């Protein structure tokens with residue numbers, strides 16, 4: 001089970017995710033997010049992540065040149081796009097040497113409508129809102145490996161993994177003590193529960 005902890009903004013919470021055994025850590029560069037971090041502030045956090053842990057920059061509806069600039073400045077290795085970006089944005093990111101994730105809401109998921117990204121993440125309608133969805137909300141079941149996001153918490157992640165059968169999970173608000181404030185204790189509990 002691949003585990004990504006998203007929306008990190010402090011050394012303590014990056015370390016908690018890494019030490020808990022998370023496979024990926026995420027930094028949100030999407031304007032308007034309560035988890036927004038600048039590339040200058042993200043760079044030293046990315047630098048403390050060991051090579052074996054994936055570093056993901058999260059973007060929504062931004063020009064691809066801005067996405068690539070922020071990704072390079074921060075040093076992340078993966079670009080996650082949340083805004084129905086066209087396939088050529090993913091191609092540009094891949095050409096520039098980044099791994100990619102296409103994030104799509106459950107309601108908009110179709111068997112053929114998630115092209116472009118190297119990997120697929122299916123989320124609730126509003127990313128980072130802590131809202132869950134059910135398998136019945138997926139118009140069709142995914143036939144490729146995918147990451148589940150949307151309202152996951154330490155106390156529900158095991159049941160939702162059982163219900164959906166994803167290959168990985170992604171969490172943000174479910175490991176926060178207040179909007180945008182990650183809690184190291186909840187991060188550790190989430191990783192343990194996802195792997196249980």
Ligand SMILES: O=C(O)c1ccccc1NCC(=O)[C@H](O)[C@H](O)COP(=O)(O)O
Pocket residue numbers: 006007026028030033034035058059060082123124126127128129130131149150151152170171172173174
């Ligand atoms: O987290 C945000 O604020 C955000 C804003 C804009 C685009 C994407 C965003 N987050 C992307 C993520 O990967 C979140 O981890 C995912 O939506 C799950 O969030 P949550 O339901 O809070 O666990």
